[in-house]
Amino acid sequence: ARYQNELAGVDTELLAERFYYQALSVAPQIGMPFNQLGTLAGSKYYNVEATYCYLRCIQSEVSFEGAYGNLKRLYDKAAKMYQQLKKCEARRLSPSKKRGKDIKRLLVSFMYLQSLLQPKSR
Numbered sequence: 001a002r003y004q005n006e007l008a009g010v011d012t013e014l015l016a017e018r019f020y021y022q023a024l025s026v027a028p029q030i031g032m033p034f035n036q037l038g039t040l041a042g043s044k045y046y047n048v049e050a051t052y053c054y055l056r057c058i059q060s061e062v063s064f065e066g067a068y069g070n071l072k073r074l075y076d077k078a079a080k081m082y083q084q085l086k087k088c089e090a091r092r093l094s095p096s097k098k099r100g101k102d103i104k105r106l107l108v109s110f111m112y113l114q115s116l117l118q119p120k121s122r
Contacts, residue, residue, distance in 0.1 A: 016040060031060030035067045046081070046107040047074045051114065075115035082112035 017040055020033040038053030051074050057067040085108055093101060 013040060029061035031057035031063040031067065034060065035064045035070065038067070038070060046104060047077060047111055048107055050074060051111060071118075074111070075118070078108060078111035078115055081108045085109075 017037065020037050020040070023030070023033040034053045034057035038050040038057065041050040041053055043050070051071065054067045054071040054074070057064050058071065085105055
């Protein structure tokens with residue numbers, strides 16, 4: 001279902017997500033479904049959701065090697081976004097736009113901090 005979504009343009013994301021959660025209910029020790037859920041999450045919430053899934057995959061009893069690379073890619077993105085946020089000057093914004101910027105700053109900063117706290121063993 002996920003590949004139908006990516007390749008054929010058929011909107012099957014919810015179906016794919018359901019199948020991965022079903023796989024986890026059958027074999028919770030296997031991390032691969034978490035890796036796939038991370039891929040499905042894409043860049044939602046500035047990659048926080050995908051990061052959670054990749055970390056769950058890595059911490060699973062039977063982890064998936066590809067999750068390390070996926071996580072590193074997200075951490076690299078977070079570092080770039082964090083540096084860009086630091087360069088942006090604070091200009092006058094409406095309360096709703098300021099709130100959106102504050103949320104982005106929080107999530108990007110959280111991701112950057114998470115990347116700094118991860119062991120560099122891989």
